[in-house]
Amino acid sequence: MEVSASTKYSVPRGFRDFPPEVTLLRKRIIGVIEGVFERYGFDPFETPVIEYWETLKGKYGEEVESKLLYRFQDPWSGEWLALRYDLTVPLARFVAGQALTLPFKRYHVGRVWRHERPQKGRYREFWQCDADIVGSPYPEADAEVIDVVCDVMESLGYSEFRVRLNDRRLLRGIFEEELNLSRYGEGKVLEVFRAIDKLEKIGRDGVEAELTRIGLGSSEVEKIMGVVDVSGNPEETLNELEAQFKENESVCTAVDHLKGVIDASSHKNNLTLDLSMVRGLDYYTGPIFEVYVEEPKIGALAGGGRYDDLIERYGGPRTPSTGVSVGLERIIDAGLELGLFNLERKTCTQVFVVSMDEKYWSYAHNVGRELRREGLKVQVDLMRRSYKKQLEYCEKKGINAIVFVGEKEASTGTVTIYFKDGKRRYEQVALNEAIKFLRQETY
């Protein structure tokens, strides 16, 4: 029995329904990610999907605020609200209002909303999986969140991936002190960061045009593009930067800190220093990083960094913090393309109890109850269908273990089991025997 497709009702563009085969995969992947987070001692945490607009304002840059943030008025109070744009700002807002034992290590898997142009790996409603260490200013905390995301990648079967590493203080030091961008005023460096962040989207020419548009001269643009070109083995590159900018305090602080991060990391071989990787968000203050795979070309699968000032901005004391955000849809979309995951599993049901005739309905339901009591995932027909139709349903859903009940079984209190994969059949076995077989052969 099929329902034909026909409806004028849909979900808004960039939003998605997740049918069971997709949700089963998503839940499995979220389980793996949460498992890694918990092994590092991060605890689960939740915030509302709605925040006061006031809370989000001024945290992400003007372009985000005007083009990407879902803002609306409470229909009753008229207060301005917004759908959360990330999970970091709500965390900072929460921490500022609490007396917490530090470090506060929390993870949060949840939806965020951005009014982006929908495309592969990019949706308007999507999931982030965040792990943050609130309270530690030390490089070993940055190293830990990088190790966490590397463990996530490995646990999901990604063998080839790069972590591009940078430090906002490195760029700020060079841009403000060497290029003297500070003479353009406080916010100019953030504007430059946002321009560089578009490198992959709009290319070198695009970034140069953007830098010119925001008022920089051609020699400044050239120098910025020269800095952005620096990338390579992190230790060597850091030593070179240190030698070149040894009088620049910001650069030296950043180099020291990054050396500490690399030293404490157990994934040194995955790290590349890349000065073109700046992250789009305004609130970063120290090390930043993004995780990439060579193929498919889908953008960063994860990213994060240090934000030592953010909690202060919500009225809390200065609380150095660092964290990582894993993009669930990109992890899934890339993994599907790479063949790491598939959507073959259609149901969690392990066993279907097929009733050969309506006379045995009640017996079939009793058998179903007994099997459930043993923890098995069991369906019994609810459609009053012939046993053939019941078998068709099992076929479509890919249910492997079929338990038949007919006259012989009902009269002897037994069942007959058939496993589709190995074509094994067990005739009229007692229920406790059946449970043993089913436990062994279901997954």
Place this chain on the structure above:
Amino acid sequence: MEVSASTKYSVPRGFRDFPPEVTLLRKRIIGVIEGVFERYGFDPFETPVIEYWETLKGKYGEEVESKLLYRFQDPWSGEWLALRYDLTVPLARFVAGQALTLPFKRYHVGRVWRHERPQKGRYREFWQCDADIVGSPYPEADAEVIDVVCDVMESLGYSEFRVRLNDRRLLRGIFEEELNLSRYGEGKVLEVFRAIDKLEKIGRDGVEAELTRIGLGSSEVEKIMGVVDVSGNPEETLNELEAQFKENESVCTAVDHLKGVIDASSHKNNLTLDLSMVRGLDYYTGPIFEVYVEEPKIGALAGGGRYDDLIERYGGPRTPSTGVSVGLERIIDAGLELGLFNLERKTCTQVFVVSMDEKYWSYAHNVGRELRREGLKVQVDLMRRSYKKQLEYCEKKGINAIVFVGEKEASTGTVTIYFKDGKRRYEQVALNEAIKFLRQETY
């Protein structure tokens, strides 16, 4: 190290942050509920939190639309959107647009929003845990969703609970044909249902006033209140109703169907027929039910019913469906009050590796890595604190297993373990030995 509480930033009224001790409990309870759903062969499923206003319009009644539904305009397109009000309407919208294999048994645990007055067990952002059977018109499907919710209650430790059962056709038959309410027009019966639904909130007098307000005469009001008073053992009461209204087709259909439900249920003893229980939502067409505990007085913990017309209203073919919605916050709030649950567990961390001096930091981190590789949930100090401060942190978080590394341990490649609960101590044991102890004694 504590962060002092001080902030002008908060979440909107009726919205909540969930710190780790709350989220740990919530995740455990959601796990139990999802476990029961899966044992009955329901598969996980997700929809966006935002729907087009058009999708929700006309499904819940006028009062809900004007007072409770979060409606807003898309800031860019100007389209009217809304936060979902329940999980049933999005399911119906989805099913109508798909060619699905039936029965489609899905579960969905997710947030919904209602602009209610916040109070105990009632929030503006809250979670529903829904299980629905799409495609079966038969009483055994209704019985299954009732069995599911009873299994959920029992699995969570609730020993005393009642399922109040009714059928919209029972009331409709009596109200329309016996009291001739149809002469007031199509929607009058729904208005009467909504008035009766407020019985617990506003009392008998309140309901009578409400019925008068919507235009019913005093003898009609009296007769309605007489019907509403019917409650008791379901089989007996159904037989009485059948005898009294044997010419009334709606009533007889409902009585037959309810007898089938009771017959197929494995939780007969929990059922009460209660004609005052009408459910507030407009879309129900057959059996309806709600789950209550005697104490605390917190309203229904779960409820559900049959909605055979809803999918049709989204352009799909007529697809009889039935389901249940478990109210997560009421389950938790009532369970906390009854002592079924507590918030004592502050962290999922099982092991803390205490470094006796900074000389052993690197060894401590290596030990942490090894333990994590074995699946243990492990923290290592990230704050460069003295071992005393590290122990204070463990104390505050309630971490039971402490792994010490100092000079002796580092030089011999061993660790010393201390379990706080049993005060057991194992000096300088090899790491593989340590893993065995930790596996046995952590939870």
